Amino acid sequence: MTNEQHSTPPALPDVGSLVRDRWNGRIGVVMDRVSGRVALRPQGGGVEWFALPEDLEAVALSEGLSEPVREANARSRGGRR
Numbered sequence: 001m002t003n004e005q006h007s008t009p010p011a012l013p014d015v016g017s018l019v020r021d022r023w024n025g026r027i028g029v030v031m032d033r034v035s036g037r038v039a040l041r042p043q044g045g046g047v048e049w050f051a052l053p054e055d056l057e058a059v060a061l062s063e064g065l066s067e068p069v070r071e072a073n074a075r076s077r078g079g080r081r
Helices: 061-076
Strands: 018-021 027-034 037-041 049-051 056-058
Touching (some): 018 037, 027 049
Antiparallel strands (some): 018 027
């Protein structure tokens, strides 16, 4: 057996945690954990999306606070970031 066969799956973050989805760069709040995937929602509300636990990283609260401001600014510019 190889080490890959003994590796443990990544831990699922706690509901309410603030994380970054490295796959798409978005920051979200963990809403649920379903079948090994994690349901995320933007901090200010919006449409949930699913991510794999290995694509997630914890985010500092100060970093997360700036995400809703960036999203509001993008909306005011017609969606451009």
